Amino acid sequence: MAISERAMSAYDQLELKFSRQSALSGAMAMLHWDSAVIMPDGGSGARANQLATLGVLAHDLLTDPGIGDLLDEAEADRGGLNDWQQANLREMRNGWRHATAVDADLVEAHSHATSACEMRWRAAREENDFASLIPSLEEVVDLTRQIAVAKSEAFQVSPYDALLDQYEPGCVSATIDTLFNDLGAFLPDFLQHVLERQKSQPDLILPAGPFAIETQKQVGHDFMEALGFNFDHGRLDISHHPFTGGIPDDVRLTTRYVTEDFTQSLMGTLHETGHALYEQGLPAAWRSQPVGLARGMALHESQSLLVEMQLSRGEDFLSYALPKMKSAYQGSGAAWDLQNLQQLYLNVKPDMIRVDADEVTYPLHVILRYRLEKALLSGDLAIAELPGAWNEQMQTLLGVTPPTDSMGCLQDIHWPSGAIGYFPTYTMGALAAAQIFQAAFDNVENLQAQIRVGRFDGLVTWLRQNIHEVGSSKSTNEILQAATGYALHTDAFKAHLNARYLPS
């Protein structure tokens, strides 16, 4: 092996090393899925050891001293590489600089601190006891700040942008500020108009359950198949929190079922199907390389929201889907009228919990978290002051005040798990979804008619060509520019909200 590696070009040696890294990441992804879906409780200790060991080995592979030299050598010789190889080399360099920018001791301390803080957070949320979380959250934020500073020095960007780059490579907060200031100015007024208009609408009628779980599974499965999910390369299972795991060749999608409300599992399944189609559509020739990965969290979320929000809650999709649902659940009566069902799906209500929020209020939850996490990271906001700042912003942005911290600043796991810089990608995804869905309508002939009869191959083929198969060969904005004609902006999202919630 050593001899044959020595005869290879620097770039080829890097591909070999990164394919091992990819296999390790894939193994970890499958074990994570197993932990959430299959594993008996008693297996958790051994599983944690397995994942920690694989994590260390993956990190060791990436920080191997030889990699830096190979990267230098391959970059000096990049003239001989094609575009995809050059893009792959760039992605390798970015992964390597994230891995090597931070001292191994700091990575390990951060990992232990977040594990402890996540456990503490579960109890604190359960008991509505923010004070008990303060010391461990302070430690996590402090260590995350140290990582941010180390990366900031290595990358020559601000500490917050260094964290952001982990989730949305190349994105800077100046861009987000512009987008979110625009949304923050638009949404509160818009929300009031929508709420005003909703008052004049007929009362909502909930379809009466129970809805057998087997039937819900079948309905979800059928819609996934109609949308192009490939069951030869994936599965649908159940977990406490729906997620899309696994690897592109074996996408493990999960949902959960509530017998009294079939819409929750259905929308959860459709949301995850958007993520899954992206994974399954990533460039097949680059499966084991960094350039073959999804571009970032914003585009990933755009694909789930495109399916769940843009497509599935629209009248075109519902006019195809409703007869299928009525037939599966033997539904009848006013609750099953298309207008009622769509009104259910599009009901807007300012409330406390982000994950339950509608598409109008969701960005306000995100803007709040974005503002606060920047202040936490810079030290402008002390952990102890978080509940007060949270509640004040909730009142300003959404007009509500959480009655408890569990329904306020304790609701999300992100900060306890050290994920600062992740939240804004949700709303960037919502903006991108609107932009992309509009572009699909502009480019795919008869798309509306296709959707109304349950044909999604036109839409999915266009998404594959313009988003999925691009992988990480271009930046998010380059992909959006090529697919939609514009870098990420707010206009399409605002136009979508206006058309859907305030139709003239």
Next chain:
Amino acid sequence: MAISERAMSAYDQLELKFSRQSALSGAMAMLHWDSAVIMPDGGSGARANQLATLGVLAHDLLTDPGIGDLLDEAEADRGGLNDWQQANLREMRNGWRHATAVDADLVEAHSHATSACEMRWRAAREENDFASLIPSLEEVVDLTRQIAVAKSEAFQVSPYDALLDQYEPGCVSATIDTLFNDLGAFLPDFLQHVLERQKSQPDLILPAGPFAIETQKQVGHDFMEALGFNFDHGRLDISHHPFTGGIPDDVRLTTRYVTEDFTQSLMGTLHETGHALYEQGLPAAWRSQPVGLARGMALHESQSLLVEMQLSRGEDFLSYALPKMKSAYQGSGAAWDLQNLQQLYLNVKPDMIRVDADEVTYPLHVILRYRLEKALLSGDLAIAELPGAWNEQMQTLLGVTPPTDSMGCLQDIHWPSGAIGYFPTYTMGALAAAQIFQAAFDNVENLQAQIRVGRFDGLVTWLRQNIHEVGSSKSTNEILQAATGYALHTDAFKAHLNARYLPS
């Protein structure tokens, strides 16, 4: 990490390294289970890459040049270690000498050859075309022989014994020869007497199906639970071939269901439950170390056969189990009489297929394979001569001749997968099972009465204390000596067969 490792004793450093190795093996075990039970077909390529990468990393960990020095140092300083640590050190040394005795290139060539040969074998068996298998089987046997010779030189034992040591550490073929010559002399005559006696028994009546799979699952689950399988540390699932996978803290047991015959899944489940109880009972304090592993394949098989053959097909167990089965399947009539059901379970029939064989003829299938694989390894038997030699031995030992090679020398995957030295452990397990079950009866008060009312804690506690919790801290014969008073012998097995099949 480097500094703290340097401050540790050589032994403690080894424990740390072997715990990483254990975590990698555990991850591989879970991914193997997933491949057989859960994975969509399209995931197989990526999974093969994951397993190959983890395999290389596990091998790298074990063959790290530093390990040899640490072993030397720890052995020189073994006075400070307790008995378990010393045993652990011995097991580490054995694992290390297996890993380092063979050149990495040979290991890799063997791995590729067996993968190719297994694929070739599936087709050859399907098409009853032994000739098409000859070249690739020759290559596998040749490479296996090279491994055997390399280990033979390193361990100073015969090539066959070097292979045997992989599955049953410390065992030598001279011991097996004595046991198998004894059985080979006893069984053919005994078999004729049993067949003669069977003629005078009433005709067998098969309980009439179909037996709903959900019910079969529930029945299997209930018996597993009664036997002490801990579902907080394991699962029951379905796969094409039943097996016990996973790790001691998370034992993944599988079975398969045939709607027309509930006894197949039940006996499969009970067999695997014996394996699973051994795994779950391994010493908890040594989970991540070599000394905490099961002792070898012979003792492992003894635990499965103890449950399936010794316990579950006996009248005591059936008198407890039959009412439960009758109730679950709403069985009635002569087919469900205890005597008929036991006769079904104990029916003896010389036939072609090892995995379907009864406990009287099974050892003859093994003796045949043991003789032939020794001749294949030594070169006394050419691959091309295998079908003739197989059929001749079948006629001599079992009085039948396979009509096709698919029902003859093509039936098992062992040789195509390079597993020479594995087959004898099946029958060593059968001998040990008889010996251990007899010892349990001698030592557990009222065991018969307990079994008849479905109480197995007395038996399982005795097994845990005398077999399971010993792990690999002693040799197989030391364990048998302590538990039963004797090293492995044939008397208990022969006495068991006589009592069960030729009662006076």
